[in-house]
Amino acid sequence: MPYKTCTIGSVVREIAPNNSSWFIPAMQRPYVWEQADIIRLFQSIYQNFPIGTSLVWPTTYNNPTNHGAKRIYWVGPRQGNNMPPASAAVPEGQQVTLVLDGQQRLTSLCVGIYGAWVNGERQSKLYFDPTIPRTTNLRQRNNVRQSFKFLPADAQPDPHLISCSSILSWEDGDEFRKFVADYIQMAGDDTPITGDEMRANIQSLRDSIWQTEAYCYGVYHATSLQDALAVFELSNDTGRPLEKTDLIKAMLQIAWNNTPLREELPTRSAEANTQFFGNQRPFRDKTYLNLFLLTSQAELPTNYRLSDFTPEIVEQLQGYWGIFPRHLNALLRQLNNWGLTNNKCLSSTNALIPILAIQVWHNLGYGQENIGALTEIEKIRQWLLVVLLNGSFGGQSPRAIGKALEIIRENGHRNYFPKKELFNGLENEHNNDFRSREGLDRFLESLDYSDTNARHRIRLLLMLLKNNIQPANISYEIDHIFPRAQWGAQYPRNINKLWNLELLTNEENARKTNQTPAILWGGQFTDDWLENNLLNVPTLYNHGYAIWDDPERLWYFRREAMVDRFCAIMEIE
Numbered sequence: 001m002p003y004k005t006c007t008i009g010s011v012v013r014e015i016a017p018n019n020s021s022w023f024i025p026a027m028q029r030p031y032v033w034e035q036a037d038i039i040r041l042f043q044s045i046y047q048n049f050p051i052g053t054s055l056v057w058p059t060t061y062n063n064p065t066n067h068g069a070k071r072i073y074w075v076g077p078r079q080g081n082n083m084p085p086a087s088a089a090v091p092e093g094q095q096v097t098l099v100l101d102g103q104q105r106l107t108s109l110c111v112g113i114y115g116a117w118v119n120g121e122r123q124s125k126l127y128f129d130p131t132i133p134r135t136t137n138l139r140q141r142n143n144v145r146q147s148f149k150f151l152p153a154d155a156q157p158d159p160h161l162i163s164c165s166s167i168l169s170w171e172d173g174d175e176f177r178k179f180v181a182d183y184i185q186m187a188g189d190d191t192p193i194t195g196d197e198m199r200a201n202i203q204s205l206r207d208s209i210w211q212t213e214a215y216c217y218g219v220y221h222a223t224s225l226q227d228a229l230a231v232f233e234l235s236n237d238t239g240r241p242l243e244k245t246d247l248i249k250a251m252l253q254i255a256w257n258n259t260p261l262r263e264e265l266p267t268r269s270a271e272a273n274t275q276f277f278g279n280q281r282p283f284r285d286k287t288y289l290n291l292f293l294l295t296s297q298a299e300l301p302t303n304y305r306l307s308d309f310t311p312e313i314v315e316q317l318q319g320y321w322g323i324f325p326r327h328l329n330a331l332l333r334q335l336n337n338w339g340l341t342n343n344k345c346l347s348s349t350n351a352l353i354p355i356l357a358i359q360v361w362h363n364l365g366y367g368q369e370n371i372g373a374l375t376e377i378e379k380i381r382q383w384l385l386v387v388l389l390n391g392s393f394g395g396q397s398p399r400a401i402g403k404a405l406e407i408i409r410e411n412g413h414r415n416y417f418p419k420k421e422l423f424n425g426l427e428n429e430h431n432n433d434f435r436s437r438e439g440l441d442r443f444l445e446s447l448d449y450s451d452t453n454a455r456h457r458i459r460l461l462l463m464l465l466k467n468n469i470q471p472a473n474i475s476y477e478i479d480h481i482f483p484r485a486q487w488g489a490q491y492p493r494n495i496n497k498l499w500n501l502e503l504l505t506n507e508e509n510a511r512k513t514n515q516t517p518a519i520l521w522g523g524q525f526t527d528d529w530l531e532n533n534l535l536n537v538p539t540l541y542n543h544g545y546a547i548w549d550d551p552e553r554l555w556y557f558r559r560e561a562m563v564d565r566f567c568a569i570m571e572i573e
Contacts, residue, residue: 003053005213008045009171012109022056022097022106031107038108038126039148042164045208046134046147054102054217061094100220113164115153124150127161130183130201131191147201160187162202170206245286248293251306255314259321265289268325276332276341287349291328294401295356296320302398302405327360338381342475343459350393354404354422355380362413376417382464382569383419389460392429400429420571434570441563449478449496462503465565466532476503482551483514492552499558500551502533534561 015022044051099106112126132147148164151157162183170176180202184195191198208214253262269288273281293300297320298313309317331352335341346352358364364376387393393400407425411418423434433439444461447454459478481500484491494500504512566572 003216003218005216007210007213008109008208008215009167009210011106011215011217012113013168015106015110016114021095022099024103024107025098025100031104033104033108035124035150037104038112039150041105041108042112042126042128042148045214046128046205048204048208048212048214051214052102052105054106054215055100055220056217057098057100057220057222059096059098059222061092061096102217112148113167115165123153125153126150126164127157128164128205129158129161130198130205131160131187131193132201133193133197134201134204160191167205167209171210176206245289248289248304248306248309249285251309252314252317255309255311256318256321259318261321272328272332275329276336277346278342280342280344280346282346282349291349291353291356292321292324293317294353294405295324295327295360297361302402327356331356331359334377339463339476340384344456345388345460345463347388347456348391348393348397350397350401351384351387353393353401354408355384357405357408358417361408364415364417376415379417379419383417383422385460385464386423386434386570387426389457389464390432390434392426397429400426403429423570435572437563437567437572440566440570440572441559444498444559444562444566447498449480449501458498458501459503461498461562461566462501464569465534465562466503476505477509478502479504479509479512481554485514494552494555497555497559499555499562534558534565 041051043049115126116124127149129147129149134147149161151161157163166179170179180199183202184198187195187198193201249262249265253260265285265288269283269285272283272288277283293304294302296317298316300308300313332341335346340346403425404422407418407421411421427435432443434443447458447461449455449458455478459476462478463476479502480495481502482495484495487495
């Protein structure tokens with residue numbers, strides 16, 4: 001790949017606002033540099049420090065199917081600072097240069113020289129102060145930071161400040177010398193440095209812009225969009241890389257005609273958070289996009305790369321993008337009914353992938369009119385609680401996701417959720433031993449309410465106990481069955497164990513306060529309620545209500561009942 005060098009001034013002029021040859025393809029992320037970044041860039045130029053290289057793709061803009069540049073944008077100040085770029089209308093057959101890498105620097109050069117523009121109006125301008133003593137000593141470079149500053153467009157700058165837009169007129173030597181002479185005369189003696197020093201500073205900036213070939217860029221002659229994307233991906237494997245999400249967004253933005261994915265994605269993820277999770281933010285652009293891609297029928301690998309997105313898959317994804325929110329919202333409404341959208345219960349959005357996949361692929365609905373699905377929906381709830389409890393889909397978890405999707409494809413169908421198959425297939429992904437009664441009992445024993453890190457798991461386990469086929473949409477509080485206040489400071493070790501804990505609604509917890517179970521369970525709670533909280537085991541009734549006065553005995557029997565219930569849910573024999 002050949003590299004070219006040129007002066008910074010020539011490349012800035014090449015991408016001037018009225019120029020129509022250099023463009024940013026839609027694969028690029030939005031302009032993200034701040035004013036401080038731009039100042040550092042110009043400081044580096046002024047000090048003759050390296051400013052990095054760029055990568056461009058010269059091509060002919062033909063039919064978009066040739067290279068997919070359906071949306072390309074101007075490089076330059078029309079983007080503004082932290083504003084989306086303006087769309088560019090490019091005639092067929094026009095020669096264009098697409099910037100594959102380095103657009104942040106290029107746009108920053110334009111913002112510094114032409115100014116930052118928002119809605120067609122100049123918002124800020126960069127100024128240069130040649131009266132600041134210049135140094136090439138890297139250890140003293142902090143002093144140079146004052147040489148450049150941004151001011152509002154309507155500000156009245158100090159007469160000693162030079163607008164960086166003046167740089168455009170400095171290519172001509174005679175015009176430049178006249179500019180310097182006029183400036184030194186205007187400055188007079190009211191400066192911290194001499195006229196010769198000011199002349200040297202301005203000359204240094206001019207030489208950096210118009211004399212030194214300080215701008216370097218590689219020229220890649222791609223034959224197709226996929227070829228260019230591959231180079232784009234490689235170019236971002238080092239330095240400040242784009243995440244895979246950025247690359248996928250870019251590729252789909254290019255390929256989908258008139259579908260503004262880049263704009264819709266953050267809106268959709270924000271709406272999912274706001275509608276179902278309040279102040280929590282389980283969905284980011286990355287998690288939302290991953291959920292969308294892996295639950296489509298495109299059968300992408302879990303560690304997908306750009307090369308996996310064939311034209312057929314891209315077309316499939318475009319159709320799915322239109323209906324995906326309906327499927328996801330149906331699932332999130334069900335999670336809300338289960339009480340899993342509060343208290344940070346949804347610790348991994350990846351755990352939703354198998355559930356959403358069977359919903360989409362096999363048309364498993366959540367409506368109560370689908371009688372056969374009710375039992376399967378309860379199985380889904382139980383499975384989801386277990387994998388959240390066990391962290392089976394923590395982190396990126398591509399192996400767990402891939403295995404789960406394979407099981408869904410092979411075993412899932414309408415009105416059947418393969419809970420047992422998923423448990424067995426993912427047994428190596430569990431963080432805890434849930435494969436035996438003994439292992440499960442050890443896990444339960446390890447949990448203590450006094451450990452704040454354990455409370456999340458305790459909540460999930462208590463939710464798992466409840467028979468929750470019917471929607472509840474109830475927020476529960478964790479309550480001590482026997483209050484700690486009953487013993488004062490010398491309470492027994494089991495007081496904070498799972499078998500002394502239950503989930504109560506706000507109203508129930510307010511009614512209970514610090515009363516003992518003997519008072520409450522003497523008729524204030526129904527048998528169904530007691531059974532649903534594993535407080536109605538036969539052993540308790542065999543001993544009558546005297547059992548309520550024997551906490552250790554109650555805890556023993558309830559522990560056994562809990563293990564029995566969990567083993568049944570997890571299908572442990």
